[in-house]
Amino acid sequence: MAATRGSGLFHCYWASVFVSYLGDGIRLTAFPLLAVSLTTDPGLVAVVSAAATVPWLLFGLHAGVLVDRVPRLPLMVVLQLVRAAAGTAAAVGVVTGRLTVAELAVIAFVMGTCEVGYDMASQAVLPELVPADRLQWANSRLVSTEAVVLEFAGPALGGVLFAVAASLPVAVDTVTLLASAALLGSMAVKSMARLKGKPRETVVPEPVSQQLKDGVRWFLRSPLIRSITVLTTCINLGSGGLEAVLVLFARNHLGLGPAGYGLLIAVGAIGSFAGGLLAERVVTARARRTAILWTAPVNGTCFVLIGLFPDRVVTFAMFIAFGITISVFRVHASSLRQSKVPTEMLGRVLGVHRVVCWGALPVGALGSGAIASAYGIRWAIIASGATVVLSWLVLIRFLARPAVDEYTIAESVSRC
Numbered sequence: 001m002a003a004t005r006g007s008g009l010f011h012c013y014w015a016s017v018f019v020s021y022l023g024d025g026i027r028l029t030a031f032p033l034l035a036v037s038l039t040t041d042p043g044l045v046a047v048v049s050a051a052a053t054v055p056w057l058l059f060g061l062h063a064g065v066l067v068d069r070v071p072r073l074p075l076m077v078v079l080q081l082v083r084a085a086a087g088t089a090a091a092v093g094v095v096t097g098r099l100t101v102a103e104l105a106v107i108a109f110v111m112g113t114c115e116v117g118y119d120m121a122s123q124a125v126l127p128e129l130v131p132a133d134r135l136q137w138a139n140s141r142l143v144s145t146e147a148v149v150l151e152f153a154g155p156a157l158g159g160v161l162f163a164v165a166a167s168l169p170v171a172v173d174t175v176t177l178l179a180s181a182a183l184l185g186s187m188a189v190k191s192m193a194r195l196k197g198k199p200r201e202t203v204v205p206e207p208v209s210q211q212l213k214d215g216v217r218w219f220l221r222s223p224l225i226r227s228i229t230v231l232t233t234c235i236n237l238g239s240g241g242l243e244a245v246l247v248l249f250a251r252n253h254l255g256l257g258p259a260g261y262g263l264l265i266a267v268g269a270i271g272s273f274a275g276g277l278l279a280e281r282v283v284t285a286r287a288r289r290t291a292i293l294w295t296a297p298v299n300g301t302c303f304v305l306i307g308l309f310p311d312r313v314v315t316f317a318m319f320i321a322f323g324i325t326i327s328v329f330r331v332h333a334s335s336l337r338q339s340k341v342p343t344e345m346l347g348r349v350l351g352v353h354r355v356v357c358w359g360a361l362p363v364g365a366l367g368s369g370a371i372a373s374a375y376g377i378r379w380a381i382i383a384s385g386a387t388v389v390l391s392w393l394v395l396i397r398f399l400a401r402p403a404v405d406e407y408t409i410a411e412s413v414s415r416c
Contacts, residue, residue: 009187010129010138014145016123016183020080021146023176025154026161027087029107029262030169032247034094042377046244047368049234051105052112054242055366056358064351065211068344073188077120080181080281087174096393099299120354124346127338132305136280136335136409143331144276149324152269158260172174215348218341225340225349226401230332230397232357234296234391238303240364241384245372253310253378267316271323277326279331285407288332292407293400296357296392297331298322303385307378332407339409 035048042116067075090107093099130138161169207215219225250264282288302318341349364384372380392399 009190011378012183012187012190013125013129013189016180016187017142018145019176019183021037021086022152022157023153023173023180025265026151026169026176027111027128027154027173028150028264028413029155029158029258030162030173031104033159033258033261033280034090034099034166034170034257035101035365036247036251037166038099038104039218042245042372043369044101044379045248046113046372048101048105048108048238049244050365050369052108052115053358053361055109055113055116056354057069057362058206059113059211060120060355060358061215061348061351061381062208064215064348064354065208066117067121067124067347068211072121072128074196075186076118076125077184077188079114079121079182080177080184081185083111083114084174084177084181086114087170087177091167091170091174093171105367110268115230116354120347120350123334123350124343127343127346131398132339134339136283136331139334139338140276140280140329142329144273144331145275147272148326150269151272151323153264154260155265155269156259157402159259159264161349162258162262173399196384209357213350215345216352218345219349219352222340224406225337225353226328227399227402228292228337229353229356230335230395231292231329231392232353233360234388234395235299235329236360237364237387237391238300238384240361241362241368241387242303242306242310242364242381244365244368245377245380248372249306249310249377249381254312256312264319268323269321269322270324272324272327275324275327276331279328280333282328283406288336289402289404289407291325291328292332293396295325297389298325300385300388300392303388304382307381307385310378335409336407370411 031048031052032045035045039045086107089098092105092219093107126133126138126142158169158173161172219229246264247261248263254264258265279291290335299322302322306315306318325327330383337349337353364387368380368384371383
């Protein structure tokens, strides 16, 4: 799809990501606040958090096949529209006062299911929009945008909107999803117009089972891609646990209301934005390897300190540190994966990656909810951080096997 490459399409894609991230950030604050307004049981609050991420375990592999079998931009449009419909249902439920915790969990599950396909398609489509030598540049801007919009502006706005009316943040989220779908739709139309009249190769797709096997086989044969996935899994076990009880920790131990909770999430975006900018300056293979390998223990330590010292200053500082390290990690992990995996295989390899590492989020969330119910919220957060550090210590010899030169950004293989 060389014809689709160009800065014009990337900037339109960037705009669609911007508005989608804004809605995601608003929802990041709104759904936990909605859950807490419906129940004070930490276990039930954690279920809502887990419902949004468990689709990665259930559908991640098959979504990867779908992303490799159909045009990616139209697929993203459809998924955004379905998410908007689910958001509308949530807003109506809040306005009418009939929304229950179970219904909120179902809506979170539907939106999470759509996010599985959308997220993988958005990652897989990027090499079609920019050349390989610009992937780190593009990912740096996307991660920085995520920091400013999804992690800072969106959560802060979500907390303020929720304080005004509980249905307002969900309604605004729906509008952003519709705007994102419109921008992606315009990209799909432009892309098809460029390809109109050109000869198209007719390819009979392999059976789904064979495509799944090919994706898993490629993943297992790549030590570097495997290591990145295992590291992400370690981090996500702790992140899922922290996020599941964070709203209760903020209220019970930090004394923060809805707006304060949104601000807490937004503070981490300061570090994420700095990390996104810093990642672009990490250009050597050795520096890239160091940044990737040491993210997990740093993040785990941040979580432990949050649980040990339930103070606003400590918590805000740890969120900033977490944001810096995780943004640097994500920019380089994504760039390496996009440059080394053949584009026509990228959806399936991403599927394997996401099933493993994103599947850790609901596991961490449910485990944290159980610990919080039995021993308290602080112990749940400490356990989440300890899980990250201990799993990294056990696996570091395996994770460090890929040689330094494997961390060099390589030319990706075109899909077409």
